[in-house]
Structures are given as structure tokens and as C-alpha cells.
Amino acid sequence: MSNVLNNFLTENLDALKNQGLYNEIDPVEGPNGAKINVRGSELINLSSNNYLGLATNPALKQIAKDAVDKYGVGAGAVRTINGTLDLHVRLEQKLAEFKGTEAAISYQSGFNCNMAAISAVMDKNDAILSDQxxxxxxxxxxxxxxxxxxxxxHSDMEDLRAKAKQATESGQYNKVMVITDGVFSMDGDIAKLPEIVEIAKEFDLITYVDDAHGSGVTGKGKGTVKHFGLEKEIDFQIGTLSKAIGVVGGYVAGKKNLIDWLKVRSRPFLFSTALPPGDVAAITAAVQMIIDSTELHDKLWENGDYLKAGLSKLGFDIGASETPITPCIIGDEKLTQTFSKRLFEEGVYAKSIVFPTVPKGTGRVRNMPTADHTKEMLDEAIAIYEKVGKELGVIN
Structure with a gap:
């Protein structure tokens, strides 16, 4: 390694560790369910995005195995050559049904969706209004x-309207887009989509909603756009297939001509091998399960409300979450890291979230209850929170 690179890495890694900003990765030894094994310890898992418990669902595991037996472990090519299996076609039809749109396109990850879709439509002659x-x-x-x-x-509609007016009336831009998360993953609040749509209509803005933490969670499982009844008003509905859906990948749903354009101009679709068949089959079945029943959705919300009530009663600052996402805001980064480590030692896995994921001084332990958690697990977790919170002076 060159001396310049070695010095850069050593100095900056040491700085992150001294500031409490260095993230240590804990390999999970087994399935990522309501309880997990890490470093030989069984822990109540409150850090997974597996909202509905589908990542470990036995029926979905069997469906994935059957697809691997029939199609193999990989798609074998990019979608535009011969990597599009009949499984991909069925998945995208199901996703369009799920999101209430004309069509949908799948990608290898939710992150890829945003890299693909925005750059396929917007360019240097355009402007994007983006929630902070x-x-x-x-x-x-x-x-x-x-x-x-x-x-x-953030979610300031007066500021959005003023900036939309300025951008559209300046004459500088060919197109103007407004982009927001549907559910904000660090605080659990929901975007003000009706007001955003109203402003978009006033100024002819392209509307783009990333509902990674809303799909399967809000709108009786069908997402934040459905929650507000705005399926026909939002141009881009983006989602991930790795959170509530429980597998991997992402999608864009919208009008057919939009999806047709993304198939010929979005680079991750054009230049990355297609999602593997086992995953595609499991995703399609998982989406069908969410369409057919709200049982898991309802259990998720029941558990989320129960955990929030317990932590709030103890005096923890859980912010203004409107979803099962339950942050415990600690503030100081080092204290946040210590808090998370003590939870681990007592039997709860709840990962600390610090800068740059959240602003400095707003460090938190983010809790993600799922449909798979039992009341007994949540009661045990709340008791551990009380013990650690009092020990570290976070609560009285």
C-alpha cells in the first residue's frame, strides 16, 4: 500500500473511532428473524428491516428452492439480452397490480432504482426539489x-412551494421534479403527499416517491401512495424488495411509457445481470401474500404501537414517528454507541445510528419491531431498555 493511502486511511479511521462514528459490523450467525445469534449470543432483534417476517417465511423458502431447481441459481445475463425470464415478467405484472399502476420494472436493489430512474429522466438542464x-x-x-x-x-410545504415557484418561473430548467421518501427511515414520519401533489399540479412538477419503508407497512400494506389514494397522481413509485417484502431488489412503478423508457435508458437495467430466479419467485409470492391478507401488516402495527408505548412511558425520546419505526434519540454519538453495546450485553440487538446517517448530535438507537415479535420478546426488550437507560442516565 502506498504511504499516502495508508496515512489517509489510518488518520481518518482513528478519527471516526475517537468521535464515536465508526460502525462495527456484526455478522449474524443464522436467519435474520425476531431473534438472532451474534457472536454466540441469542438476542432479541430490533434492527432488521424484515417488517413482516417474510425473510424467514417457510413457504417462501420452499418457493425459492423450487425455482432454483427449475431455473438455476442465476439469470445468466442482463435483462436486454436473454436474462429476462418469464419469472421476471410475472413479477413486474404483480408489482404493477400491487402499486396500482400500468407497469413496473425490477432492479437489483432499491439503491439501484434511484441511481437508474432519476438519471434516466433528469439531466443538466433540469432541476430537482429534494427533501433534506x-x-x-x-x-x-x-x-x-x-x-x-x-x-x-424537511416536510415544509411552504418552503417547497416557494422553491417550486422560483424554479419553474425562472425559465432556467426544462423539467422540474419533486422527490421525497414516503416514510423517512430514521424518524418514521410520513411524507405530506397530498400537499406535495397539490404543489406539483400547480407548477407542473414531476412527482417521485421512494416508498422503501412504506411498501408492506403503510396503506394496509400497499404503501404510502395507496395510503393517501394517490396512485394516479404520482409519476414514479419506487420501492425495495428487501424490507417488508423480505428478499432483495427494487422496482419502479408508473405509466407504461415511463417503464418502457427506463427499459431502454436506465443503466443498471441495461448493464447488470438480472435478479436471480429463486429471489424473483419468492418476491412474487411475497407480494401476493401482502395483496391477499393484512394479517402480517396488522400484527406489525400492533407490535410497533406496543413497543412505542412501553419506551415512551419509561421516558425515552422516541421522536414523532408515525410508523412502527421507533427511534430512541440519545444525542451524543459516543453515548449512543455505548447505549447500543450495553443493550447487546443484556440481550437486545438494536444498532446505533450516528452521523453521517443522521445529523451530528442526533445519535439514536433505531428499533424496528416486526410481525414476528411476540409480546414476551417486546416486554423483555422494554425491561432491558429501562435497566440500561437508567444505568447510563438517559432516563431517570
Whole structure:
């Protein structure tokens, strides 16, 4: 290794560790369910995005195995050559049904969706109005497009309207897009989509909603756009297939001509091997399960409400979450890291979230209850939170 690179890495890694900003990765020894094994310890798992428990669902595991037996472990090519299996076609038809749109396109990850879709439509002659708390993949997708990025204050509709007016009336841009997460993953609040649509109609903005944490969770499982009844008003519905759906990948849903354009102009679709068949079969079945029943969705919300009530009663700052996402906001980064480590030692896996994922001084332990958690697990977790919170002076 060159001396320059070695010095750069050593100095900056040491700085991150000293500031409490260095993230240590814990391999999970087995399935990522309501309980997990890490470093030989069984822990109550409150850090997974596996909202509905589908990542470990026995029926989905069998469906994936059957697809591997029939189709193999990989698709074998990019979608535009001969990597499009009949499984992919059925998946995209099911996703369009799920999101209430004319068509859909699948990608290898939710992150890829934002890299693909934004840059396929927006360019240096355009502008993007982006919520300040949008996910990193949205930010990177906007940068890749080379459009002018105009951030607006988080869920501040007056600021959005003022900036939309300025951007559209300036005459500088061919197209203007407004982008927001549907559910903001660090705080659990929901975007003000009706107001955003109203502003978009007023100024002829392209509308783009990334519902990674909403699909399967809000709108009785069908997402935040469905929650507000705006399926015909939102141009781009983006989602991931790795959170509530429980597998891997992402999708864009919208009008047929939009999806046709993405198939010929979005680079991750054109230049990455297609999703593997076992995953595609499991995803399609998982989406069908969410369409057919709200049982898992209802259990998720029941558990989320129960955990929130327990932590709030103890005096923890859980922010203003409107979804099962339950942050415990600690503030100081080092204290947040210590808090998470003590939870681990007592039997709860709840990962610390610090800068740059959240602003400095707002470190938190983010809790993600799932449909698979039992009340007994949640009661045990709440008791451990009380013990650690009092020990570290986070609560009285």
C-alpha cells in the first residue's frame, strides 16, 4: 500500500473511532428473524428491516428452492439480452397490480432504482426539489443526473412551494421534479403527499416517491401512495424488495411509457445481470401474500404501537414517528454507541445510528419491531431498555 493511502486511511479511521462514528459490523450467525445469534449470543432483534417476517417465511423458502431447481441459481445475463425470464415478467405484472399502476420494472436493489430512474429522466438542464432528509440513494441518484439539486426543508410545504415557484418561473430548467421518501427511515414520519401533489399540479412538477419503508407497512400494506389514494397522481413509485417484502431488489412503478423508457435508458437495467430466479419467485409470492391478507401488516402495527408505548412511558425520546419505526434519540454519538453495546450485553440487538446517517448530535438507537415479535420478546426488550437507560442516565 502506498504511504499516502495508508496515512489517509489510518488518520481518518482513528478519527471516526475517537468521535464515536465508526460502525462495527456484526455478522449474524443464522436467519435474520425476531431473534438472532451474534457472536454466540441469542438476542432479541430490533434492527432488521424484515417488517413482516417474510425473510424467514417457510413457504417462501420452499418457493425459492423450487425455482432454483427449475431455473438455476442465476439469470445468466442482463435483462436486454436473454436474462429476462418469464419469472421476471410475472413479477413486474404483480408489482404493477400491487402499486396500482400500468407497469413496473425490477432492479437489483432499491439503491439501484434511484441511481437508474432519476438519471434516466433528469439531466443538466433540469432541476430537482429534494427533501433534506431524503435517503442517500436519492441524493446520489440526483447527483448522477447532473440536474440542479434544490433542497427544501424537511416536510415544509411552504418552503417547497416557494422553491417550486422560483424554479419553474425562472425559465432556467426544462423539467422540474419533486422527490421525497414516503416514510423517512430514521424518524418514521410520513411524507405530506397530498400537499406535495397539490404543489406539483400547480407548477407542473414531476412527482417521485421512494416508498422503501412504506411498501408492506403503510396503506394496509400497499404503501404510502395507496395510503393517501394517490396512485394516479404520482409519476414514479419506487420501492425495495428487501424490507417488508423480505428478499432483495427494487422496482419502479408508473405509466407504461415511463417503464418502457427506463427499459431502454436506465443503466443498471441495461448493464447488470438480472435478479436471480429463486429471489424473483419468492418476491412474487411475497407480494401476493401482502395483496391477499393484512394479517402480517396488522400484527406489525400492533407490535410497533406496543413497543412505542412501553419506551415512551419509561421516558425515552422516541421522536414523532408515525410508523412502527421507533427511534430512541440519545444525542451524543459516543453515548449512543455505548447505549447500543450495553443493550447487546443484556440481550437486545438494536444498532446505533450516528452521523453521517443522521445529523451530528442526533445519535439514536433505531428499533424496528416486526410481525414476528411476540409480546414476551417486546416486554423483555422494554425491561432491558429501562435497566440500561437508567444505568447510563438517559432516563431517570
Amino acid at each position: 432528509l431524503n435517503h442517500a440513494s436519492i441524493i446520489d441518484g440526483c447527483r448522477l443526473s447532473k440536474a440542479k439539486i434544490i433542497p427544501f426543508n
